[in-house]
Every structure is written in structure tokens, then in C-alpha cells.
Amino acid sequence: MNTIIVNPALCTGCGACYRACFVDVIRWNKEKRKPEFPYIKDCVQCGHCEIYCLTKALKLIPDYDSFMFPREVITTNIR
């Protein structure tokens, strides 16, 4: 499964990662002003959340063996 790690020391609570995720993997904890990832299984590995995190607090660790993009599909389509 994909993994997302947030470094709390770098997270400013800006919400950019939450707004960047178009498949609603990321939810926003209003009280803590931090992102949460209850639906990480639905992550499509687009990387938008990481790109939009300007402080580099958020790191996406894609699982390329997950169902979305299995490694054999990726490698067999490389010419």
C-alpha cells in the first residue's frame, strides 16, 4: 500500500496538500490543523500532495506493486 509521511516539525497547517488531492484521500483535521489519510488505499500516486507542500513536510512513498500500477504493467509497457 502507498504511504504518506508528514514531518510535524515542517508542517505549517496550510492545507495545500488537502486541497490538492482530487480523489479525497486526504481529510483535514480542523482542530489540529493537520492532514489525515484515512483513505490511503484509494491513492492514485499522482504526487500532487507532495508537490504542493512548499515546506517539503509531506513525503509520498508509492507502492508500485499495489493494484493501481502493478510493476509488471509498468515494465511491460516500456519500449
Ligand code: SF4
Ligand atoms: S498522491 Fe495524489 S491521490 Fe495520493 S494522496 Fe497525494 S494527491 Fe491524493
Ligand code: SF4
Ligand atoms: S501542504 Fe505540507 S505544510 Fe501544508 S498542511 Fe500539507 S503537509 Fe502541512
